[in-house]
Amino acid sequence: MHPAYSVIFFTVSSGIGFGMLMIAGGLAAIGRMPIDGVFGFVVMAAALATAAAGLLSSTLHLGHPERAWRALSQWRTSWLSREGIAAIATFPTALLFGWGWVIAGSLAFPYACAGGIAALLALATVYSTGKIYQSLVTIRAWHDSLVTPVYVALALASGALWLAVIARALNYADPAMTHLPIGLLVLGWLMKWRYWVRRDTDTGGPTVGTATGLGRDGTPVRLLESPHTQENFVMREMGYRIARKHAVKLRRVAQVLAFALPIVLTGLAMLPAMAGWPALAFSLLAAALGTIGIATERWLFFAEARHAVTLYYGAERA
Amino acid sequence: MTALPEETTKALGLVIDLDTCVGCHACAVNCKEWNTGGHSAPLTDEDPYGGDTVGVWFNRIHAFEVGEGDMGRTVHFPRSCLHCETPACVTVCPTGASYKREADGIVLVDEDLCIGCKLCSWACPYGAREYDHDAGVMKKCTLCIDRIYNENLPEAERVPACVSTCPAGARHFGDLSDPASAVSELVAARGGFDLMPELGMKPTNKYLPPRPRTNTRKEADSAGPMEQAGGFLGLLDRVFSR
Numbered sequence: 348m349h350p351a352y353s354v355i356f357f358t359v360s361s362g363i364g365f366g367m368l369m370i371a372g373g374l375a376a377i378g379r380m381p382i383d384g385v386f387g388f389v390v391m392a393a394a395l396a397t398a399a400a401g402l403l404s405s406t407l408h409l410g411h412p413e414r415a416w417r418a419l420s421q422w423r424t425s426w427l428s429r430e431g432i433a434a435i436a437t438f439p440t441a442l443l444f445g446w447g448w449v450i451a452g453s454l455a456f457p458y459a460c461a462g463g464i465a466a467l468l469a470l471a472t473v474y475s476t477g478k479i480y481q482s483l484v485t486i487r488a489w490h491d492s493l494v495t496p497v498y499v500a501l502a503l504a505s506g507a508l509w510l511a512v513i514a515r516a517l518n519y520a521d522p523a524m525t526h527l528p529i530g531l532l533v534l535g536w537l538m539k540w541r542y543w544v545r546r547d548t549d550t551g552g553p554t555v556g557t558a559t560g561l562g563r564d565g566t567p568v569r570l571l572e573s574p575h576t577q578e579n580f581v582m583r584e585m586g587y588r589i590a591r592k593h594a595v596k597l598r599r600v601a602q603v604l605a606f607a608l609p610i611v612l613t614g615l616a617m618l619p620a621m622a623g624w625p626a627l628a629f630s631l632l633a634a635a636l637g638t639i640g641i642a643t644e645r646w647l648f649f650a651e652a653r654h655a656v657t658l659y660y661g662a663e664r665a
Numbered sequence: 666m667t668a669l670p671e672e673t674t675k676a677l678g679l680v681i682d683l684d685t686c687v688g689c690h691a692c693a694v695n696c697k698e699w700n701t702g703g704h705s706a707p708l709t710d711e712d713p714y715g716g717d718t719v720g721v722w723f724n725r726i727h728a729f730e731v732g733e734g735d736m737g738r739t740v741h742f743p744r745s746c747l748h749c750e751t752p753a754c755v756t757v758c759p760t761g762a763s764y765k766r767e768a769d770g771i772v773l774v775d776e777d778l779c780i781g782c783k784l785c786s787w788a789c790p791y792g793a794r795e796y797d798h799d800a801g802v803m804k805k806c807t808l809c810i811d812r813i814y815n816e817n818l819p820e821a822e823r824v825p826a827c828v829s830t831c832p833a834g835a836r837h838f839g840d841l842s843d844p845a846s847a848v849s850e851l852v853a854a855r856g857g858f859d860l861m862p863e864l865g866m867k868p869t870n871k872y873l874p875p876r877p878r879t880n881t882r883k884e885a886d887s888a889g890p891m892e893q894a895g896g897f898l899g900l901l902d903r904v905f906s907r
C-alpha cells in the first residue's frame with residue numbers, strides 16, 4: 348500500500364494526543380493528577396493540539412474536505428464513521444475536563460468523571476482507527492488480530508513519553524507519569540514483534556490462481572500483459588512494493604528508535620543521580636526518538652502491506 | 666445507506682467467457698466512450714496527451730499465461746466491478762455515498778455525497794474503483810444503468826456498453842438471481858466461477874473457464890507446413906524440381 352505522508356502524520360500525531368488524553372484522563376479519574384492549572388494547561392493543550400492536528404491533516408487529504416461532516420453518518424457499518432464520531436465526541440468532554448483542571452481548579456466529581464469519559468472516548472477513537480485497517484480482508488497484513496492492539500499500545504506509549512516530558516519539565520516526578528512509558532513500550536514492542544513473526548510465517552492468502560480462477564486446480568498462472576502501459580490509480584494507491592532487504596533494515600531502525608532507545612533513556616531519567624535537567628533531557632530525547640520510530644513503524648505498516656488487487660498486476664500471492 | 670439490502674429483487678450482472686475473449690479491448694474502449702458521457706461523467710484523463718497519462722476506466726483487459734510448456738495458453742481476462750452480493754466497498758464507506766440497490770443489486774456511488782476518502786477502493790479486492798482526482802470523488806462501473814433502463818434505445822441495445830460491443834460474444838448480461846435466466850443457464854452449463862471467493866464478497870459476475878484443449882502438440886506438428894530446405898541443398902532442390 349502507498350505510504351501516504353498525510354495518513355502517517357495523522358495516525359502518529361493523533362496517536363500522541365489521544366494517548367496522552369487516555370493517560371491524563373484516566374489518572375485524573377482515579378485521583379492521581381496534581382491539581383495545578385499550569386500543568387493541566389500544558390498537558391491539555393499538547394494533547395488536544397496533536398489530536399486536532401492529526402484529524403485536520405486526515406481531512407485535508409480528502410477529495411472534498413468541505414463534505415467531511417458527512418463521514419459521521421454511517422456508524423452502523425463503517426469504522427471510519429465510528430472513528431470520526433468518537434474523535435469529535437472526545438473534544439467537548441476533554442474541554443470540560445480541562446476546564447475543571449485549569450480554570451475551576453478542581454478534579455472533583457464532574458471534572459474527574461469528564462476526564463474518565465474523555466479517556467474512554469480517546470481509546471474508542473484509536474481503537475476505531477485500528478479497526479479501519481484490521482477490517483479490510485483485502486490486505487492480509489492488516490487483517491490480523493494484533494493490528495488494533497498495536498495501534499492502541501503505540502498511541503498510549505507515545506502519549507506517555509510526551510506526558511513524562513511535561514511532568515519532568517514542571518517537576519512532577521510521580522512515577523505514574525515518569526515510569527509509565529517503559530511498561531507501555533515493552534508491551535508495544537512484544538506485540539509488534541509477535542505481529543512481525545506472524546506476518547513472516549504466514550503462507551496463506553489469495554493467489555493469482557484464485558484471483559483469476561484459472562489456477563484453482565493448481566495450474567500455474569502468470570501475468571503476460573498488463574492492461575495499460577502507464578500506471579493507473581489502482582497501481583499507484585495499492586501497488587506500492589518495498590524490497591525485502593529494505594524492509595528488514597527499516598524494521599531494525601523502527602525497533603531501535605521506537606522501543607529500545609526510549610526504554611533505555613526513560614530508565615536513565617529515572618536514576619536518582621540524573622534528577623533535574625539531565626532527566627528532562629533524557630526524557631525529551633526518548634519522546635523525540637520514540638515519535639520518529641513510531642512514524643517509521645507506521646510507514647512500514649503501509650509499505651509492507653500487499654493488497655489483493657496486485658495479483659492482477661503480477662504478484663503471485665497477496 | 667451503506668447497510669446492505671437483505672436481499673435484492675434481481676442480481677443483474679455479467680458473465681464473461683474466458684474461452685472466447687480475444688483480448689481486443691473493444692469492451693473497455695466502448696465502456697470509456699459511453700461512460701464519459703454517462704451517469705458518472707466525465708471519466709477524467711490527466712495529462713491526456715502527455716507522457717504520463719492516468720485516467721479513469723471501469724474495465725481493464727489483462728492477459729495471463731496459464732499452464733506450462735505444451736499445455737500453456739494465453740487467456741485474456743477482462744476485469745471490472747463484479748457487483749458483489751456482500752461488497753465491503755459499500756459497508757466501509759463513511760458517508761453513505763456507496764450503496765447497493767435493492768431492486769437490481771447494482772453497486773453505485775452517489776458523487777454528491779462522496780468525500781473522496783478512497784477507503785472503498787482499499788476494500789475492493791478486484792481493483793474495480795478508480796478515483797477521479799479532478800472531481801475528487803470515487804468512480805466505478807454502473808453496469809450502464811443509463812443504457813439498460815433507457816427507453817430511448819432500441820430494446821436490443823439495452824445492455825451494458827461492453828456487452829453490446831464485444832465482437833466475440835464473450836460478454837453476457839442478465840439476472841443471475843434467476844436460475845432460469847439465460848446467463849444462469851450458461852453459468853451452470855459451463856461451470857462458471859467466482860473470483861477470489863475466499864474473500865467473501867460473493868461476486869455476482871461470473872467467469873466461464875477456457876474449454877479444455879483438444880489439439881495436442883503432435884497433431885499440430887503433423888498438420889504443419891512442410892519444411893523448406895535452404896542453402897545449397899535448397900538450390901539443388903529448386904533446380905531439380907523444375
Ligand code: SF4
Nearest residue numbers: 746747749752754789
Ligand atoms: S467488485 Fe469491488 S467495487 Fe464492485 S461491488 Fe465488488 S467489492 Fe464493490
Ligand code: SF4
Nearest residue numbers: 758779780782783785
Ligand atoms: S471515496 Fe467516496 S464512495 Fe468511497 S468510501 Fe469514501 S466517501 Fe465512500
Ligand code: SF4
Nearest residue numbers: 686687689690692831
Ligand atoms: S470486447 Fe469481448 S473479446 Fe474484446 S476484450 Fe472485451 S470481452 Fe474480450
